[in-house]
Amino acid sequence: MAFYTEEITASFCCFKKAIFASSILVFLLFSAFTTSAQNNFAFSPSALKGAVLSNPTSIQFGPDDRLYVSEQSGLIKIFTISRNAPNDYSVTSTEVIDLINQIPNHNDDGIANATINTRQVTSLLVKGTPSQPLLYVTSSDSRTGGPGGDFNLDTNSGILSLLTKTGSGWQKVDLVRGFPRSEENHATNGIQLDEQTNIMYMVIGGFTNGGAPSYNFAYISEYALAAAVLSINLNVINAIPTKGTGNTAYKYDIPTLDDPTRGNNPDGSDVNDPFGGNDGLNQTKIVIGGPVQVYAPGFRNAYDLVITKTPGREGRMYSIDNGGNQGWGGHPANEGRNGTVTNDYIIGEPGSSVPGPNDPVINNLDNLHYIGNTSNHKPGTSYAGHPNPIRANPAGAGLYTHNGTTGVWRTSKTGPNPLPSDWPPVPLSMANPIEGDFQNPGETDSALLTFSASVNGIAEYTASNFNNELKGSLLAAAYDGKVFRITPTADGTGVTNAKAASNRVNKELPIASGFGAEPLDITAQGDNDIYPGTFWVVLYGLQSIAIFEPQDFINCTGIYNNLDDDGDGYSNADEVDNATQPCSGASKPTDNDLDHISDRNDPDDDNDGLGDNIDYFPLDAQNGLTTNLPVI
DSSP states (O other): OOOOTTSEETTEESOOSOOOOHHHHHHHHHHSOBOOTTSOOOEEEEEOBTOOOSSEEEEEEOTTSOEEEEETTSOEEEEEEEEEETTEEEEEEEEEEOSGGGSOOBBTTSOBOTTOOOEEEEEEEEEEOSSSEEEEEEEEEOOOOGGGOOOOBOTTOEEEEEEEEETTEEEEEEEEEEEOOOSSSOOEEEEEEETTTTEEEEEEOOSSSSSSOOGGGTTOOOOTTOSEEEEEEHHHHHHSOOBSOGGGOEEEEOOBOOOTTSOBOTTSOBTTTTSOOGGGTTOBOOOTTOSEEEEEEOOSOOOOEEEOOSTTSTTEEEEEEOOOOTTSOOOOBTOSSSSOOBOOOOTTOTTSSSOOSSSOOOOOOEEEEEEEEGGGTOOOOOOOSOOOHHHHOTTTOOEEEEOSSOEEEEOOSSSSSOOOTTOOSSOGGGOOGGGGOOOOTTTTSOOSEEESSOEEEEEEOOOOTGGGTSTTOEEEEETTTEEEEEOBOTTSSSBOOOBOTTTOBBOSOOSEESSSSOEEEEEEOOTTSSSTTOEEEEETTTTEEEEEEEOTTOOOOOOSSSOOTTOSSSOHHHHHHTTOOTTOTTOOOOOTTOSSSOTTTOSOTTOSSSOTTTOSSTTOTTTTTTOOSSOO
């Protein structure tokens, strides 16, 4: 089962996992790190000293050589870093930006809610120059509903903000307001900028588990701009006069439907627009020729995306989508490619826990997609497989709304439960029937590779270390404590990773594993960056940053014997048995009792005197006597 960005905590995406004591997590970082035996890419790990963080979500170096990190609650922290010695990095100064948390929040009816004073942030992007960095941040309402019920959060709360460095601090303007944000926690995620065209690309999470309203997602339907990679024309946005002042300054509000439950302003817009999606009655619309468009559809909840820069491979866009949870919701009514799919609720939620009429049960796999090449300036052609009925069938999809007690299926603009007078939110000419077809990851969709755990952050390795053998590879952070190397084909439309034939599940060993709790985002340094060849990972669970320094200078045979060529305390034979790297000083097998005999070869892993073959608690020296229940 994939761990998702809906299982993050009670208030974030995918982390409903127990957080161990920090001492145990530090042990994980330094004692259980492994490097794949399928390659010679040896890295040495360390932790960034002095970085005080709370649930970090996104990471990137800026043009000023400082490290920018977002926290789940909306703070941005900027670290000046010193490399004191090999594998020894420390923070020398920290700047904190709280401007995002000053964005006003609203309820789903559009009324301001001053009691919510944090914003969910899952992505940042730093551009500009060393003297004037430009910081782009996506944020949304920080509340999370889903299985806990409808928390009345603002489903139009997504905002793209630009923060500009000034002599006295930072100045913020909200570039675009009104992006969709689900009742659960899928929201405005990864962003990338095509600097040639000044087009920003943004991943927007879907509102449903498999395309249909469901209990675990508060019975909400997909919105017009949800479950997709969007394109945002910043040239058009920047040309719009700035409205408002101070922290409420903004450029562009995406137009919304005319909510029948809300009064209008003199210009015809709804009061409090663009905020308060009102379960879809006031959702933002797709406008033909507008600056915000769907670039690639069908992404249920992709956390990040990357646009490649390696010479000869420029402009290729990839993303990894989080697949659906079994039991959390199924396929939409009339699912298929014939253009008759609807947003109606189906009792029993077929496809969720049992097969649907046309498709097997949701399979939980995360999935890598090649989206397109931004260099040709054409829309993406890849449909990633997650349905959106309103884009598939705008003329007939209807809208299902739920007040927390009863649901209403709306199909008419008149009557006691009307649709908005300007329904649908998608122009009829933009109907895309393929978006009514649910496609299981790795089975019927366009995925190049699938993963059995949640894989989120993705970055390109552009440095020339290891004789350029790693250059152009993609590095992806998996929530179960791994970093995978993904190797695109020469034309970029496929991958060379070893994978299962039946569902394309990745079968290659990770380039790093066991190094900390819940890796979420990743960034890599190129040859001309401040720390060339390194890659950096934010650990959501450990609330810290792991640094991986290349070790391509090591002279090692790696022969299967009792020698320890890399000096890490484990014999070459022990490392080969564990498929770790005998030539990487930081690539170590799992060793619960730290006796320098791996758990694979140690007959007593917890050193309690009971052999593993008779010990019911082989990794617990207290044999369960100090374990508190329940265990998550």
